[in-house]
Amino acid sequence: MSLDVDDDIRPGxxxxxxxxxxxxGLYFIGTIRTPWRKRADCPRNPREAGDAVSTIELDPRYxxxxxxxxxxxxxxxxYFMHHARRDLLVQVxxxxxxxxxxxxxxxxxxxxxxxxxxxxxxxxxGTALKxxxxxxxxxxxxxxxxxxxxxxxxPDR
Amino acid sequence: MSLDVDDDIRPGxxxxxxxxxxxxGLYFIGTIRTPWRKRADCPRNPREAGDAVSTIELDPRYxxxxxxxxxxxxxxxxYFMHHARRDLLVQVxxxxxxxxxxxxxxxxxxxxxxxxxxxxxxxxxGTALKxxxxxxxxxxxxxxxxxxxxxxxxPDR
Numbered sequence: 001m002s003l004d005v006d007d008d009i010r011p012g013x014x015x016x017x018x019x020x021x022x023x024x025g026l027y028f029i030g031t032i033r034t035p036w037r038k039r040a041d042c043p044r045n046p047r048e049a050g051d052a053v054s055t056i057e058l059d060p061r062y063x064x065x066x067x068x069x070x071x072x073x074x075x076x077x078x079y080f081m082h083h084a085r086r087d088l089l090v091q092v093x094x095x096x097x098x099x100x101x102x103x104x105x106x107x108x109x110x111x112x113x114x115x116x117x118x119x120x121x122x123x124x125x126g127t128a129l130k131x132x133x134x135x136x137x138x139x140x141x142x143x144x145x146x147x148x149x150x151x152x153x154x155p156d157r
Numbered sequence: 158m159s160l161d162v163d164d165d166i167r168p169g170x171x172x173x174x175x176x177x178x179x180x181x182g183l184y185f186i187g188t189i190r191t192p193w194r195k196r197a198d199c200p201r202n203p204r205e206a207g208d209a210v211s212t213i214e215l216d217p218r219y220x221x222x223x224x225x226x227x228x229x230x231x232x233x234x235x236y237f238m239h240h241a242r243r244d245l246l247v248q249v250x251x252x253x254x255x256x257x258x259x260x261x262x263x264x265x266x267x268x269x270x271x272x273x274x275x276x277x278x279x280x281x282x283g284t285a286l287k288x289x290x291x292x293x294x295x296x297x298x299x300x301x302x303x304x305x306x307x308x309x310x311x312p313d314r
Contacts, residue, residue: 014221016218016219016221018184019184019218022182022183022184023182023183023184023185023237023298024182024183024185024237024239024298025179025180025181025182025183026179026180026181026182026183026269027175027176027179027180027243027268027269028180028181029268029269045308045309046309047308047309061173061174061176062173062246062259062260062268063246064171064173064246064247064258065246065247065258065259065260065261065267065268066258066260066261067247067256067257067258067261068257068258068261069258069260069261071261072261073312074312076273078269078271078273080180080181082181086184089219089220089221089222090221090222090224099224100224100225101221101222101223101224101225101226102219102222103219103222103223103226103301103302103303103304104222104223104224104225104226104228104229104304105303105304106303106304106306106309110222110301111184111186111219111222111301112183112184112186112235112300112301114235114271114300114301116233116235116273116303117309118309118310118311118312120312141180141181143269143271144260144267144268144269144271145260146260146262146263146273147260147261147262147263148312149263150312151202151204152202152203152204152263152274152275153275154275154311155230155231155275155277155305155307
């Protein structure tokens with residue numbers, strides 16, 4: 001899985017030696033199907049993804065856990081950016097040339113490459129969820145689904 | 158770590174057999190310090206946490222990754238709810254008695270017990286971040302920090 005990780009480092013970028021062992025494990029609970037088959041084709045952020053519709057294919061093992069999710073118009077999707085390297089602390093933007101800390105960025109490159117995306121839930125058929133607002137690579141592993149709750153998820157609550 | 162996991166199951170709850178192996182690993186990158194030392198004392202959600210201030214203690218290994226984060230008033234905190242069982246698909250509320258799917262709930266109990274919380278960043282001193290809005294147990298392991306970006310994180314973007 002790490003064969004496709006990009007090992008380039010740009011001038012000004014800083015890496016760290018990661019710990020020898022993991023502290024916890026993740027189950028991949030499904031697969032995200034998007035229109036973008038190569039990293040170069042992915043939108044830079046969900047806004048650039050426009051109206052593109054993606055499909056979240058949940059592992060049927062977890063089907064019953066969807067009960068009641070269709071009551072929500074927006075959901076929070078956690079997924080694992082499995083092509084991203086994990087050891088960069090400071091990253092230099094290809095576009096602006098600016099150096100910034102990994103935790104000040106939404107880059108996939110981070111110690112735990114988990115993305116959190118708010119998406120519009122268009123419908124659920126069986127274990128397939130149609131959503132609008134994802135910008136990730138086709139085949140990205142799913143980690144979690146949660147209802148989006150304005151009262152707790154909006155900073156102006 | 159799993160010694161303290163609650164094994165009770167309520168009538169109407171449905172569990173699954175989880176996969177034998179994990180698909181990916183997480184590094185715990187720090188520790189969250191909150192006023193709540195026992196699970197029974199934790200607020201039920203960030204709103205009930207009120208104005209309580211918590212401290213995120215980042216592992217110094219990742220210090221440089223904070224560069225630029227202080228420009229943001231709100232940040233997204235991912236953390237690992239290490240006391241939660243992971244095998245329930247349908248959960249029954251202790252309060253309402255309602256049965257709902259795990260993915261329709263913000264319960265810590267889920268296949269990958271990762272929480273995503275939007276918090277107010279009050280200040281950073283070294284590798285300690287003072288924040289308002291967390292509702293987790295003292296000692297909870299940190300997984301990620303990201304800037305909150307209204308344009309991508311608000312469903313009304």
